[in-house]
Amino acid sequence: MNRTEHPRAWWLVLPVLLVVAFSALIPLMTVVNYSVQDIFGPGQRVFVGSEWFREILRDSRLHAAFGRQLMFSASILMIEIPLGVALALAMPTRGIGVSFTLVILALPLLVPWNVVGTIWQIFGRADIGLGGALLRALGSDYNYAQNAADAWVTLLVMDVWHWTSLVALLGYAGLRAIPEACYQAAHIDGASRFAIFRHVELPKLRGVLTIALLLRLMDSFVIYTEPFVLTGGGPGNATTFLSQYLTKMAVGQFDLGPAAAFSLIYFLVILALCFVLFSFMTAGDER
Amino acid sequence: MKFRWRSVGLAAYLAFLLIPIYWMANMSLRTNADILGHFRLWPQAPTLTNYMTILTDPSWYSGYLNSMAYVVLNALLALGVALPAAYAFSRYRFLGDRHLFFWLLTNRMAPPAVFLLPFFQLYSTFGLIDTHIAVALAHCLFNVPLAVWILEGFMSSVPRELDEMAHLDGYRFPRFFLTIFLPEIRSGVGVTAFFCFMFSWVELLLARTLTTVEAKPIAAVMTRTVSAAGLDWGLLSAAGVLTIVPGALVIWFVRHHLAKGLSMGRA
Amino acid sequence: MSDFEWMAWTAPTAAFFLGIAGLLIGMTVWQRFSPTRLQRGLLPIATTRGDRLFIGLLASAFLHLAWLGLTPWSPLIALGLSALLLVSVMRFG
Structure with a gap:
């Protein structure tokens, strides 16, 4: 890409800067300010330095929430990425089947996040839900509100239901971008179906799959609404992830200082992940 | 034959996407008493009462x-x-x-x-x-x-x-x-x-x-x-x-x- | 315009943000007088001066967190170490 220098560029990006800075910079500065103070009420605050950070970093409940978060993100990535690729490979390439499949695949992405929770809340209940009733009929004592393992499984299935489509659609876009000539060359060489996947399709998919992987990693890291509706973080703390814990602290207990310190640590982790994503993407652009 | 299996898998997944949504649609066409009283795979006496409530009550719509x-x-x-x-x-x-x-x-x-x-x-x-x-x-x-x-x-x-x-x-x-x-x-x-x-x-x-x-x-x-x-x-x-x-x-x-x-x- | 008391400014945080703003302005001026080039050092990717500043700052932030989480000593020592880290990333990264 041969881009030129032009003084007009800054004027063109100025509106974006203003709009985003208003909603991003002022709150971020405020969070930094809160994180070093103990706040009792309007105008009543004491500077405490790095005390909250020290406390938060040693908070065992937070460690547990972080561990659960990692478990959750790792689990859904291990299911959603291979499943998404498989779906992308199985999708039809022409005919009315294409539109049909695309629309159904995209449907879960357009459901408001709390309604996703509601759908699975209803579906999983043993008394009125199809899924719950089916499991009961098979002799299991499935109950996502009481049993931690069941709550986990329900959350995982819900997330797979909600987001695998994203991976599949990204993979589909990547596959469509492969020139027909590549396949023909492979056929002439007498390559097997698996060999075509391994040596033609997978390398071409690397770009979109990395985007998909990092998008899913980051979005699952900030998941809030769906578990909030489905399990409310329970039973006990079994499905309390980082965002739930943070919101509980900030809104529920009004511990502004510790919550702000927590927010900043959380934000730094996301920032580092985001930097990896960005370096990868632009490295691809320059080549 | 291979192609068939892939389509079956895809269809199964699409069904997995649609069934929970269908179930919610099923619930939406029944009264609360009916839902809690009987387990039904499809609404026996479909009613639009729930939708009417939402579309006529300003606090909803x-x-x-x-x-x-x-x-x-x-x-x-x-x-x-x-x-x-x-x-x-x-x-x-x-x-x-x-x-x-x-x-x-x-x-x-x-x-x-x-x-x-x-x-x-x-x-x-x-x-x-x-x-x-x-x-x-x-x-x-x-x-x-x-x-x-x-x-x-x-x-x-x-x-x-x-x-x-x-x-x-x-x-x-x-x-x-x-x-x-x-x-x-x-x-x-x-x-x-x-x-x-x-x-x-x-x-x-x-x-x-x-x-x-x-x-x-x-x-x-x-x-x-x-x-x-x-x-x-x-x-x-x-x-x-x-x-x-x-x-x-x-x-x-x-x-x-x-x-x-x-x-x-x-x- | 109503008041911004809720932003709860303190002298140290104000100094922190002014420091960041100063760094950005300084980098801009530096760029004017001697433009940066992509360079490949110890880091796994080719970076410009701005990239190295960002990586250095991010690494310093994590160093502070590790310091607070793992050691009982004063964060001022971590500040000193971060300064060293930042300079070395800028120089060798």
Whole structure:
């Protein structure tokens, strides 16, 4: 890409800067300010330095929430990425089947996040839900509100239901971008179906799959609404992830200082992940 | 034979996607007493009572109107500021351009819970609480970066020669941008609008924080009314079904560009 | 315009943000007088001066967190170490 220098560029990006800075910079500065103070009420605050950070970093409940978060993100990535690729490979390439499949695949992405929770809340209940009733009929004592393992499984299935489509659609876009000539060359060489996947399709998919992987990693890291509706973080703390814990602290207990310190640590982790994503993407652009 | 198995797998997955939605639709066509009393795979005596309740009670349907209002406002706002910026990112090299792009991207990724704390106070200070514009502006936090990202991808696939030819033909920049360049990337604009719609429509945490009565989104109305009424499953399901309908309609119009848009115009 | 008391400014945080703003302005001026080039050092990717500043700052932030989380000593020592880290990333990264 041969881009030129032009003084007009800054004027063109100025509106974006203003709009985003208003909603991003002022709150971020405020969070930094809160994180070093103990706040009792309007105008009543004491500077405490790095005390909250020290406390938060040693908070065992937070460690547990972080561990659960990692478990959750790792689990859904291990299911959603291979499943998404498989779906992308199985999708039809022409005919009315294409539109049909695309629309159904995209449907879960357009459901408001709390309604996703509601759908699975209803579906999983043993008394009125199809899924719950089916499991009961098979002799299991499935109950996502009481049993931690069941709550986990329900959350995982819900997330797979909600987001695998994203991976599949990204993979589909990547596959469509492969020139027909590549396949023909492979056929002439007498390559097997698996060999075509391994040596033609997978390398071409690397770009979109990395985007998909990092998008899913980051979005699952900030998941809030769906578990909030489905399990409310329970039973006990079994499905309390980082965002739930943070919101509980900030809104529920009004511990502004510790919550702000927590927010900043959380934000730094996301920032580092985001930097990896960005370096990868632009490295691809320059080549 | 191999091809058959793949189709069967795909069909099974599509069924897995549809069955929970079907189940909610099933619930929405029955009364609460019927739902709690009998287990049925399909409604025996389908009734539209739940839908009638929602469509005639202002406290319900105003939720839909509020959601629509801020979603449309947000899409217009995001597109308005993102179009020139995306052009700048795709055509010009300027000091700190990559860092700026990265900073925008971090806002798309940041957990809304982090910003929740001071958001309410910030918007109170400007007297914006409980207005549609407040939610629209707050959703710009993640939609503007996304819009810039997608549009930049689409714009970069338009050859630079177009810009140069227009310049030689004596077009001034604003006129070139509106009459030549925009029509060239109209599918990109459509896809971007779709994604702004999508992410603004599905978001609840910020929308709920910034509104109390006048601009309350439907998703928040759902949670409140349900807890007050002691869980009316039929009504809850009907409201849920109605939140899916706009999304389903919109997908139909952008179905051919969906995949490309999802890969941010880069695949 | 109503008041911004809720932002709860303190002298140290104000100094922190002014420092960041100063760094950005300084980098801009530096760039004017001697433009940066992509360079490949110890880091796995080719970086410009701005990239190295960002990586250095991010690494310093994590160093502070590790210091606070793992050691009982004063964060001022971590500040000193971060300064060293930042300079070495800028120089060798």
